[in-house]
Amino acid sequence: MDRTHLNGKELARTLEERIGYAFRDESRLKRALTHASARGGKGADYQRLEFLGDRVLGLVIAEMLFLEYEGADEGELSLRLNALVNAETLADIAEEIGLIDLVRAGSDIKTLSGRKRINLRADVMEALIAALYLDGGFEVARDFVLKYWQPRSRLAGAARRDPKTELQEWAHQVSGTAPSYAIEKREGPDHDPVFTVSVHVNGYTPAEGSGRSKREAEQAAATAILTREKVWHIAGTTE
Structure with a gap:
């Protein structure tokens, strides 16, 4: 069966098997999994x-980090939060759940790749969190987020520095000038x-990155060059 054509009850039952929560309002779940290209x-x-x-x-991630990392200052908490709420993390969790095959969307959306594919998964994940919050309250949404995000918060590299800040310092060391960005x-x-x-x-091949905002794209580009030049490992740790 094509899961994108499941009715409300079938969709709710399929998702319940994956995340362990039964929606009371099936229409709310259906909306959360409907892209604009397929909306009625x-x-x-x-x-x-x-x-x-x-x-x-x-809010959930900020509370989680505040309680778990009592010795961390505001800067470290912000770095950890940014790493956990970025589009890549949301997209990874959407893939883990198998969320994307439940999304109702136009045929052109199904063929997305690269950054657009990541953004679509991230958007759907945010919509699902909102649907959980509205359907079951804050505790339901909180339990869901903790289930999937808390293990990631404890991985090595989860608190890596902002890539633009890291690149700024590295560029000064290797070239004596600041990096420049262009749309x-x-x-x-x-x-x-x-x-x-x-x-x-200066002295290095340019790198590119994409994102839903100029800042996100700049961060992706900075990450790309830091990774390529082995300033950062793929997992996000520094040498």
Whole structure:
């Protein structure tokens, strides 16, 4: 059976098997898993839920880190939070759950790759968190987030530094100048743009990165060059 055509009850039952929560309002879950390209009418997709889910996730992660890392200062807590709420982490968890094969979307969305694919998974994950929050309350959403995010918070490299800050310091060491960033292109609709940015360090081949904001794209580009030049390992640790 094509899971993107499951009715409300079938969709809720399938997701319950994966995450252990039974939705009371199946229409809310259906909205959380509906992309704008397949919506039946205005407001019937996950965009509004995505906005709420982002805030719920941030609060749960901030509370978790505050309680677990009593000796950490604000800077370290911020680094840990940023690593856990970025699009890559959300997309990884969406893949782990098998969430994307439940999303109702137009055929063109199914073929997305690269950064757009990551962003789609991240958006759906945020929408699901919002749906859990609205359906079962804060504790339900909190339990879900802790189940999937807490193990990741304890991995080596979870508190790595902001890549732009790291690149700034490395570039000064190796070239005596600051890195420079340039927007290469902007794609997508106004409400969901994708930026591609290049970063240049004197004496080194430029690197590119993409993201839903210029800052996110710059961070991705900085990460790319830090990884390529082996300043950072793939797992995110520094040498």
